[in-house]
Amino acid sequence: MTTKSEKLDLYRLMYRIRSFEEQGFVSFAKGLTHGVLHLYVGEEAIAAGCIYDLRKEDYITSTHRGHGHLIAKGADLGRMFAELLGKESGYCHGRGGSMHIADLSLGILGANGVVGSGIPIATGAALGIKYKRLDQVVLCFFGDAALNTGASHEGINMAAVWKLPVVFVCENNLYGISVPIKKACALDTLANRSAGYGIPGVSVDGNDVLAVRKAAGEAVARARRGEGPTLLECQTYRWYGHFTADDGKYRPAEEVKYWKEDRDPIKNFARQLLDKKEAIQTELDQIHGEINEEIMNAFKFAMESAPASVERMVTDVYAEQQRLISSGGGKATI
């Protein structure tokens, strides 16, 4: 049972993610971000539905299309924009950029620019949790194309064998850059890959935030009980091309139109809230107004921040000894 306030939270979260991405696209178009962005627009229900119920001490691993995951885990929008703009106040002081934004203090164990590479890292974090006998979980996000990498096979297999507390969330947006998933994988349902690892596989409408939340919640609970990983496939679609320099012309126009008009996770959720009289339009308008202001302020912070420092960059290739591990490190309790 989802309460009204939870539903409005989920709506607000999805709207915040989309607004961030749209502002990101505008700043790219104006030449303010020299690097490309991999926009999450159209996939917001997955990050919102999966991460909303996580605890602060739980971990996620993210991808090149990772802004939505970070926002859902609570990342600061100003520091995110600052990173896109290459500023010293950015999360990675301008060294990471869009593909590597992370806030380790929020349990975000990196955003990965290499497809599939976050999967064994998530397995290792889950191994660490089990080693320390804690009840945290790891949510590992990746796209459909990642399931065809060796890293995915090795990482999921190890997590399955060791019954680790990790949920593998496959955001199936139907394309690996330009190649449709049908040309890259013979399965109709990617969740069926789970059979090869002896773990449950669940496929869910990734544009239905409540369905995602329910499926993710069950997988997280299972992981927390010590019963091991789940492969959760969320079927979705990206509205933009693979990145901001890709017009996505390889996709049929009617397919894009269908997903944007009929399957918009935010618009459909709003209609559902209004139809069931769980919200009135003025409530939603108020959310829109608040978020638009939040985005403007965050972007202003980034624009006014100082450029990234070359001096600090050179000294941070290697860690000095005795630094704190900001992701909750320190001595383990066995």
Added chain:
Amino acid sequence: MKTIKYREAISEALHEEMMRDETVFLLGEDVAGFGGVFKSTDGLFDVFGPTRVIDTPISELGIVGAALGAALVGLRPVAEIMFVDFTGLAMDQIANQCAKFHFMTGGQAVVPVVIKTQGGVGFGDAAQHSQSLESWHTHIPGLKVVMPATPYDAKGLLKSSIRDDNPVIFIEHKLLYLTEGPVPEGDDYTIPLGKADIKRKGKDVTIISWSKMVLDSLQAASQLEKDGIDAEVVDLRTLKPLDLETILQSVKKTGRAVIVHEACKTGGYGGEISALITEEAFDYLDAPVKRIAALDTPIPYAEPLYRAVIPDSDKIVKGVREII
């Protein structure tokens, strides 16, 4: 100081560090009950059990990725990759992930991972199990690379590698495991990374080497002594960070530099050292810098063939004489 084998020095270092710090653990292929194919992790499973000495599937990429993930949540993993030849299977996690994580996140996290592996020509293992691939790793900013030649150094350097907050590629040599030498005991014994060791003092020529080729170089130095040539042998021990100061001091003293490594000549780390000597001490040189390295071939199987490929003390003696 007791005398023990190189492989015992390694397992002793692991044992001491695991006793000292409960976040240190070991994972890899056949490292647990089997004790490692070269027995360098022998006995650890009996002491520390399956939580801290973990046999993995044959998944090199997964092993290093898992080590990174565990490090990010506060552990200090030692990940064994059975042969350095197989680090190629794990290269994305080594070069794109472990090496760059600290930098890419703006210094938010540290990656205290040791990738323990071994290389070199040894037991007729042929082309896929005998390589010396240290320069793959020295080329990547963010990695440290350690290659000990003696039991004494192996123990002290492995302990420092485990305590280091950066990813360290720790490359043992398969022909050194049964060599013996004096090794200290106790928590306080470590050797800092980035410090070379002058294994033999001399005044006529500097031989710069690492790993097993240090022993061949010392043998060559003994032969050269009979001819009245007094060679200094510098064991780098750590390739990255490099102790350039010790190299330059020695070369400025002797005026001649010979670099010896078991890796192929082309693209080998000897080229880097040669360039640094030329850049920093050109005016002190009485002869061109000489490299003695393996031929640019895969390592062959038959003994006469592989002996033709890799350096030995006779080839080092010959090479030194060419510049004196």
